[in-house]
Amino acid sequence: MKKNKKREFQSSELVKSFARIHGFEHKLIAFDIRDFLEDYLDESLFREIRSVDIENTCIIIKIDSPLLKHDFKMRKSFYLKKFQAKFGEDKFSDLQIL
Helix, strand or coil: CCCCCCCCCCCHHHHHHHHHHHHCCCHHHHHHHHHHHHCCCHHHHCCCCEEEEEECCEEEEECCHHHHHHHHCCCCHHHHHHHHHHHHHCCCCCEEEC
C-alpha cells in the first residue's frame, strides 16, 4: 500500500507559470526531487536528508548522516542521471552532496 504524501497536490500550469514569472521555478523542481527521493529511499534514510535546493544548474542535497552522504557521493553520477532523465538533461549539470 502506498503511503500518502505530505503534499497531495500537483503543480498546476497556473502555479508553474507564476513560479516562472517570479523566478522560483527551481523551488518547484527541488520539491519534485525531494518527492522522488522520498519514494526511492527508505523512510529512515529519507529522514536524514535535510534539504534539497537548486542553484544555477547544480542540485545541492544536504544530508545529516555521514553514511548516507558517502553513499550519495559514491553514486553521484547515478543520481544525476536519474534526475536528468526525469526532469530534463538541460536542467542540471552537477550534483553536490553536503
